[in-house]
Amino acid sequence: MKKLNSILMVDDDHINNFINSKLIKRLKVCENLFHFSNGTDAMRFLEDYSINQKDCPDLILLDLKMPVMDGYDFIEFFKKTPFRNKEKVQIIPLTTSVNLKDSQKIEALGIKEFLIKPLKEDSLNKILEKHPALIKH
């Protein structure tokens, strides 16, 4: 199967990051995996990445509830910043529970899909099957 070039994971929960990294590595779905424990650090990484003429990661798995810069702020800042190749990026929010207000907020930011934690092989595969970078032309 074709692999993604890179995945970026953003979650303030280190255990989640650890487990999700293991899953992603086991499934061998990407060449590079980056993880950060808050939105600010992840955003600084993207800025540096872009300055160094590198394309944004293909997939961003994003926790919504984080201190300082939460997932909603992350998406909003991402949308208004000219990152390299950002139109190809798919952002998938990861949440523990989704109430109507949360899903409306996600939708208002132009995000159509999200995953409920914990991240599972099935749900990750479903996302990947539809990822533009992996669909055969």
Added chain:
Amino acid sequence: MDKIDVLLIDDDNISNFINARLINRLSIACKVQVKLNGQEALSYINEGDEKFPDLIFLDINMPVMNGFEFLQSFRQGRNTNRKAVIIILTTSSDGNDLEELRKYPEVCGFLNKPLTEDKITSVLRTHFAA
């Protein structure tokens, strides 16, 4: 408490975004203005009395005109009887600069980045108590 006019001076877009967002969420400000360096901030302030902020959050390391240079120019600026509360935004690497900044009478306080609700509330309580 009356809503205040806040000016953020920082070259870091991410910090500005988060800080402006936080201040807006707290509904304490009638206006939040963002400037990316001391010079931009000075020209903005000097446009007129109505632009003079009540509260300034000032970063130290910035291109073009840094926090120190801003403070010096701010002091020598045009005459106005208005006063602004200036709070320096610091990071852990600012050690020596802080000692130096304590000598500036314009500086009302220091806050370590990132700003939080508690930090802003304490500034309001100390400097803008109704």
